[in-house]
Amino acid sequence: MKRLTIPLLAASLALAAPAFAKGSAAQGKKIAEVNCAECHSVDRTGASKNTKSPPFRTLGQRYPLQELEESLGEGIMVGHEGPEMPLFEFEPQEIEDLMAYLKTIQVKKGK
Numbered sequence: 761m762k763r764l765t766i767p768l769l770a771a772s773l774a775l776a777a778p779a780f781a782k783g784s785a786a787q788g789k790k791i792a793e794v795n796c797a798e799c800h801s802v803d804r805t806g807a808s809k810n811t812k813s814p815p816f817r818t819l820g821q822r823y824p825l826q827e828l829e830e831s832l833g834e835g836i837m838v839g840h841e842g843p844e845m846p847l848f849e850f851e852p853q854e855i856e857d858l859m860a861y862l863k864t865i866q867v868k869k870g871k
């Protein structure tokens with residue numbers, strides 16, 4: 761069964777791919793500003809308004825951003841089990857945009 765399932769999945773992904781464009785960092789920034797900025801710092805500088813929320817530029821220090829992308833796709837927010845955090849559901853294109861933006865602002869540890 762496995763031998764059959766994997767090529768089928770690959771084929772459906774290939775078909776789905778042209779449906780949405782590669783992520784736009786500019787769009788992603790807007791999504792972050794609208795949905796996340798009330799708690800998280802979403803830019804290269806500045807503290808989070810909600811001090812418990814990690815600034816977005818440090819997310820890559822905690823785990824690979826790829827993991828966040830997968831969680832967003834499943835509609836589950838990593839680290840957001842608490843009642844303080846609303847649950848977000850994003851369209852594939854919005855996730856691409858958000859990830860494209862997050863990649864542009866990441867800082868390494870110690871900066």
Ligand code: HEC
Nearest residue numbers: 795796798799812813814822838839840842844845846848
């Ligand atoms: C109402 C406030 C609030 C909003 C809005 C919010 N967050 Fe959060 N977020 C938090 C808090 C508080 C934490 C820390 C939770 C904890 O550590 O238990 C957190 C943690 C996170 C983490 C996990 C960090 C980790 O290392 O585990 C990610 C990723 C994240 N938020 C992404 C987002 C994204 C993306 C958005 C916008 C779509 C968003 N958040 C909007 C409050 C918020």
